[in-house]
Amino acid sequence: MPPAFRATLPLLILLFNVSPQVALSQGTQADYDRANGLRNETRNTVFRDSVRPHWSADGSRFWYKIETAPGEFEFVLVDAQHGTRSLAFDHTRMAEALNKDGSADIRATALPIERLEFGDAPDELIVVTNAGRWTIRRDSGEISLPRDQNKDGAAEERSGEQAPPRRRERSRDNRDSGRRSPDGRWIAYVRDHQLHLSPTAENNHDSSNNRSSGGTPLSLQGTAANSYHDAGIFWSPDSKKLLALRTRAGEAHQVAFVESSPQDQLQPRLHSHDYLKPGDEIPQPMPHLFDVESRREIPLSTELFPNPWMSRPDVRWAEDSSRCFYVYNQRGHQVLRVLSIDAASGKVQAVVDEPSTTFIDYAYKQFLHLSHSTSELIWMSERDGWNHLYLYDSATGEVKSQITKGEWVVRGVDHVDNDRRQIWFRASGIREEQDPYYQHHCRVNFDGSGLTILTAGDGDHDVQFSPDRRFLIDTFSRVDAPPVTELRNADDGSLICELERADWSRLLATGWQIPERFSARGRDGKTDIFGVIYRPSNFDVQKKYPVIEKIYAGPHGSFVPKKFSAFHQGQEVAELGFIVVQIDGMGTSNRSKAFHDVCWKNLGDSGFPDRILWIKAAARKFPFMDLSRGVGIYGGSAGGQSSTRALLAFGDFYTVAVSDCGCHDNRMDKIWWNELWMGWPVGPHYAEQSNVTQAHNLTGKLLLTVGELDRNVDPASTMQVVNALIKADRDFELLVFPGKGHGIGESPYGKRRRRDFFVRHLLGVEPRSR
Numbered sequence: 001m002p003p004a005f006r007a008t009l010p011l012l013i014l015l016f017n018v019s020p021q022v023a024l025s026q027g028t029q030a031d032y033d034r035a036n037g038l039r040n041e042t043r044n045t046v047f048r049d050s051v052r053p054h055w056s057a058d059g060s061r062f063w064y065k066i067e068t069a070p071g072e073f074e075f076v077l078v079d080a081q082h083g084t085r086s087l088a089f090d091h092t093r094m095a096e097a098l099n100k101d102g103s104a105d106i107r108a109t110a111l112p113i114e115r116l117e118f119g120d121a122p123d124e125l126i127v128v129t130n131a132g133r134w135t136i137r138r139d140s141g142e143i144s145l146p147r148d149q150n151k152d153g154a155a156e157e158r159s160g161e162q163a164p165p166r167r168r169e170r171s172r173d174n175r176d177s178g179r180r181s182p183d184g185r186w187i188a189y190v191r192d193h194q195l196h197l198s199p200t201a202e203n204n205h206d207s208s209n210n211r212s213s214g215g216t217p218l219s220l221q222g223t224a225a226n227s228y229h230d231a232g233i234f235w236s237p238d239s240k241k242l243l244a245l246r247t248r249a250g251e252a253h254q255v256a257f258v259e260s261s262p263q264d265q266l267q268p269r270l271h272s273h274d275y276l277k278p279g280d281e282i283p284q285p286m287p288h289l290f291d292v293e294s295r296r297e298i299p300l301s302t303e304l305f306p307n308p309w310m311s312r313p314d315v316r317w318a319e320d321s322s323r324c325f326y327v328y329n330q331r332g333h334q335v336l337r338v339l340s341i342d343a344a345s346g347k348v349q350a351v352v353d354e355p356s357t358t359f360i361d362y363a364y365k366q367f368l369h370l371s372h373s374t375s376e377l378i379w380m381s382e383r384d385g386w387n388h389l390y391l392y393d394s395a396t397g398e399v400k401s402q403i404t405k406g407e408w409v410v411r412g413v414d415h416v417d418n419d420r421r422q423i424w425f426r427a428s429g430i431r432e433e434q435d436p437y438y439q440h441h442c443r444v445n446f447d448g449s450g451l452t453i454l455t456a457g458d459g460d461h462d463v464q465f466s467p468d469r470r471f472l473i474d475t476f477s478r479v480d481a482p483p484v485t486e487l488r489n490a491d492d493g494s495l496i497c498e499l500e501r502a503d504w505s506r507l508l509a510t511g512w513q514i515p516e517r518f519s520a521r522g523r524d525g526k527t528d529i530f531g532v533i534y535r536p537s538n539f540d541v542q543k544k545y546p547v548i549e550k551i552y553a554g555p556h557g558s559f560v561p562k563k564f565s566a567f568h569q570g571q572e573v574a575e576l577g578f579i580v581v582q583i584d585g586m587g588t589s590n591r592s593k594a595f596h597d598v599c600w601k602n603l604g605d606s607g608f609p610d611r612i613l614w615i616k617a618a619a620r621k622f623p624f625m626d627l628s629r630g631v632g633i634y635g636g637s638a639g640g641q642s643s644t645r646a647l648l649a650f651g652d653f654y655t656v657a658v659s660d661c662g663c664h665d666n667r668m669d670k671i672w673w674n675e676l677w678m679g680w681p682v683g684p685h686y687a688e689q690s691n692v693t694q695a696h697n698l699t700g701k702l703l704l705t706v707g708e709l710d711r712n713v714d715p716a717s718t719m720q721v722v723n724a725l726i727k728a729d730r731d732f733e734l735l736v737f738p739g740k741g742h743g744i745g746e747s748p749y750g751k752r753r754r755r756d757f758f759v760r761h762l763l764g765v766e767p768r769s770r
Helices: 003-017 020-025 029-042 091-100 505-509 569-574 593-597 608-621 638-649 671-678 684-688 716-727 748-763
Strands: 061-069 072-079 084-087 113-118 124-129 132-137 142-144 186-191 194-199 226-235 241-248 254-259 269-274 284-291 296-298 314-317 323-329 335-342 348-355 368-371 376-381 388-393 399-402 409-417 422-428 439-445 460-465 471-478 481-489 495-501 516-521 528-534 545-550 579-584 631-636 654-660 701-707 733-737
Touching: 029 569, 061 113, 072 113, 072 495, 084 495, 091 132, 091 142, 186 226, 194 226, 226 314, 241 314, 241 323, 323 368, 348 376, 368 409, 376 409, 388 409, 516 608, 528 569, 528 608, 545 569, 545 608, 545 748, 569 579, 569 748, 579 608, 608 638, 631 638, 631 748, 638 654, 638 701, 654 748, 701 716, 701 748, 733 748
Parallel strands: 439 460, 545 579, 545 631, 631 654, 654 701, 701 733
Antiparallel strands: 061 072, 072 084, 113 124, 124 132, 132 142, 186 194, 226 241, 241 284, 254 269, 284 296, 314 323, 323 335, 335 348, 368 376, 376 388, 388 399, 409 422, 422 439, 460 471, 471 481, 481 495, 516 528, 528 579
């Protein structure tokens, strides 16, 4: 066999084992170059996509500056009352006026205007440049310098124009606002772990009873292990009572790690930081009520708050000081209560008692609004299976009405108007014909009547209200459609006029591939699962492309992009010759409670049964998606946990994974995030779903990356997977970044190594990345 033929034999074998289309035209240096340049290539290619209004004092008009091309702008004036939109002035005449004034070569499309102001007359605008102020009469088009303009172009201050607001000095009263009584007579503070009371200087008639001498102790039970704290003092509005939190100390959990290559010394450096983990003994704040006049504690029964979570409780006094409200979050996050504490007797009553057999998402779905004048409160709950709002009688705990209802979710409350008894909120799934993740803006009355959807377009919405809330500017877009901006009536949501429709022609001219929205039925055969598909810019429908999933399945949100962007990270990976997908499987948020509950004590699921069905359904519709060699997957943090899990539990489908800084064992990660979804006490399910205990099941190709100084996720979590893989005699690759922290896999070197790994193991060619 000739030497030249022997040298080329391995390449020939590779070509016979890999699809010709794949081997000869994907994973090339040109592909890497396109991937590396994609962000810059797509930057500043979409215009007319952002409106920032500047409203007149009466709220009837506004102007905005809109970018129309690179370095080019228009100034637009909108009469909201009459629904008219037009150029604010003749840009060509303005450029001529500025050039006549001695300015050099000013173009009408790039006017050096700092801002516009509304003049005294309805048709008058003031144009402010760095050289002076110009008056424009819109009816005649006349442009002139005001008479008070001085020779060098600097204008005198116009009468009636407000000077910039002065920075207010923070008074001592403001600095002490957390401890000083509302009437200014008393200071409550902590000394030697006890709660003390002293008169303020202006109220100090007894020099022997002042703060310097220790004041009057209100408490006697405080100790180093169970102490009061200045930040946990809450005065009643009438200054006669105060609620203070005494916190039992938890255990100290120090996470230590070694910085192998410090920049300022040769020898390694040891670091440590406080980092509680699931199951640790936590600090527990407990409320105590005190009467100021009698200097005595009013006993409280702890029956309704026996085991509080460690975060600072939400404490709010009634305006008449008759009681205070205390939000109690029980460890394990299956009980959430709004407690009313009577200021005179100390009687504790559960106004809202919210139990759950799974978890209560207190971190992202908790809302409480108190209306003291009517003894009502508004509360957010998933008790009927969907996230909705409820109106309570805050005196009796009676539910007066379910304010919102239906198979859709409240995403957040933006504004509550007590006088008009209205709530302005965001909702997903409220327009049945649209993607259930799209947010729309709505309004409803306290009693649930008058539900009004204020936005309409098929997309995800952001709104800006006029200062008086009569009008709203609505901008909506989709991952496959650039923004449209409309002016709407805030009373009924009716369209007044379209303001802008984004121009993406320059973006499309780059060869940018529009992301494909796709949905398929999940594991239950009836619930739609939503995702998106990214193609390379040189996409050829006749070719076959291996599939890679970008995964993040954290239960705290949903993660498939819904808004338009000219750049998505998944597109960079696709440029190398892949199809990249993102999917929100069951166990993620912003759908029904049942959809979310899949994650309960079950983070190892990561929605994989839904994801696999989705990818298979997409491949049936789009034959260019090649699943014949398995599917790649990558992610960081919780996505790092899931991507490794894919090879351990679903290795018959996923064959190549890159996992960055993964929280591979939920017993090793931060306490709040893991106990919220995995529950407390720590049970055997923690170990059963650990990537460490399941490491022996590894199939396929795995690359683990981690920063040795990761303070978000303990880097030992990755190293324990490494240890388990070695013990199980499994092959894998490991990349440790000296001196780096969380998310280091997204560094240039980390991304390049991830790309190479997929090119090598999914395309079957040696990377041409250098």
